[in-house]
Amino acid sequence: MKIPKTLQPLIDDGIIDSVVSQLMSGKEATVYVVRCGDQIRCAKVYKEVHKRSFKNAAQYQEGRKVRNSRRARAMAKGSKFGRDEQEQAWKNAEVDALYKLHGANVRVPAPYGCFNGVLLMELIVDDEGDIAPRLNDVSMSAEQAHQDYLEMMHYVRLMLCVGIIHGDLSEFNVLVDDYGPVIIDLPQAVDASANNNAKAMLMRDVRNMTNYYSQFEPALTQYRFGQEMWALFEKGLLNAETELTGYFAEDTRAANVGSVLEEIIAAELFEQEKRARIRGDVEEY
8 A cells, every 4th residue: 555654654664664544534533554674563544633533632741741841841831832732642542541551450452652743552463463453343241241341341440540641532433353452542632630521421331331231131230340449549549459249238328517617717717827927917925
């Protein structure tokens, strides 16, 4: 096939040897099958920001850390340089997430690096070498659905353990090979500790998986893995060895509003007195 303009520099530099075919074109990127020596891999080329259709991107980017203070200020101001940096940060998010999750034993495509904004990674195939299908194209028995669902919850837990929430997890962002599900598409990955939408996104990810697999095994709707994981995460009790039950009892106790108000008033009085001392309005005894 004709070599896409974005992939020509990788061929010129000897990073890839040839472009075999276009695998898919989605809302945020186009993925190509490429040959690297004797290996077949895939190259993900991100679409320009004005051509992407990913909705509400800003809420996914909340809490992402930028080490360079100049870049952070430019991104906050929305200058041209800042917008370019924001775009680069969006692309780097998936690269960083893949390396982190691959190291945490989450089944994701193995990353091989990012070159000129092109992500090179493992091509997920079955034992016969055919491209692995998406989960939404797969039918399964109730037993298989139960097994794969629990495996997915295991991966979601491992992701949360390293502070990452997929944010857009569904049957369209999971591939299935001969060894089970593989999670893909992570440019919108969320920082679980720094994003105010993290809990809601985790719940949605888990709900999407539950809804899909329960088509084949209705009993899966009884599980509350999302609530259980988040409660443990908030308490600092979630780790790679944590055994989840899938059950979670909501706290139905009424909040002690009076006590909370007393704490707020006490804190405000303390701050007022502190400011007064600084101004010299209150004598020290």
